[in-house]
Amino acid sequence: MRFPLVSVGGYVRLIGQLGSVQRTMCCYCGNENVASGDYWICFHCESVNRATLLSMKLNDQGLVSTLLEVNRYLLGNEYLNAINEYQKLVARYNEPEMLYNTGLIYMQYSNYQVSLIRYDRKGFMEENSLYREEASALASKAKLILNKASAMCQAKIKENGRNEFIDHTIFMINIKLGRLKSAIVALDSQENHNNEFLVNYEHMVLSAETKDYAATASYATKLLQKGMFSANAFYYIAWALFKTGRSKEALELLSALGKELQGGNVLALAQEIQKATTI
Numbered sequence: 001m002r003f004p005l006v007s008v009g010g011y012v013r014l015i016g017q018l019g020s021v022q023r024t025m026c027c028y029c030g031n032e033n034v035a036s037g038d039y040w041i042c043f044h045c046e047s048v049n050r051a052t053l054l055s056m057k058l059n060d061q062g063l064v065s066t067l068l069e070v071n072r073y074l075l076g077n078e079y080l081n082a083i084n085e086y087q088k089l090v091a092r093y094n095e096p097e098m099l100y101n102t103g104l105i106y107m108q109y110s111n112y113q114v115s116l117i118r119y120d121r122k123g124f125m126e127e128n129s130l131y132r133e134e135a136s137a138l139a140s141k142a143k144l145i146l147n148k149a150s151a152m153c154q155a156k157i158k159e160n161g162r163n164e165f166i167d168h169t170i171f172m173i174n175i176k177l178g179r180l181k182s183a184i185v186a187l188d189s190q191e192n193h194n195n196e197f198l199v200n201y202e203h204m205v206l207s208a209e210t211k212d213y214a215a216t217a218s219y220a221t222k223l224l225q226k227g228m229f230s231a232n233a234f235y236y237i238a239w240a241l242f243k244t245g246r247s248k249e250a251l252e253l254l255s256a257l258g259k260e261l262q263g264g265n266v267l268a269l270a271q272e273i274q275k276a277t278t279i
């Protein structure tokens, strides 16, 4: 696959139009999203939100206030409080997407511990090894929970049968676990449902993981079409541009995106690019 023709200026204009699209909250992670169509993929946790279920869930004040509380804690790097709060939702709703999100919070907590490691001052080595140990324990915990989420998906399939949404959750769990072979198996199963949107989306994610950036950008551009739109495609295009040495265009895209959708991932990628280009 060849790297598609990318018009960053055109995409920036398209991103500008997102300002007029209705916003809603992801019912699994509580982050703000652009609501498009009958279902859409969360900008943050990449879970599928279904409009029919979403309105029902967002009427549940307990769910909404707990998600807001969790995100307040996460913003302040209070991970243990965030996890304790989120556990209430896991216990109450028994949904694999919520276990998956618990795994993501542990991953974020682990990354935070890594970010505390410092080499620029003397006498920090002992502290550094504590942060490193803590980060690795948290990463193991994240894996354990993601495995539980995967087992819950299988139990749900036994109970209610297989559909494109549960296959998407299984796909994302395997991506986060770094199990690409299992992710490919989940994508094969996804192909059976004839859901072009989810198939394209998963190919985009998988090719980013396998470092096939021309394919990442190709699948992403397909997801900018009417009726098959995902704002996440802009993020993946930026990722593919950055990885193929086009940092300036990637930053231009991310800066436009960051103005419309607040996402930690956009900021983190922009910082990574800035760091890579200033060294």
Ligand SMILES: [Zn+2]
Residues within 6 Å of the ligand: 026, 027, 028, 029, 030, 031, 042, 043, 044, 045, 046, 047
């Ligand atoms: Zn989400």
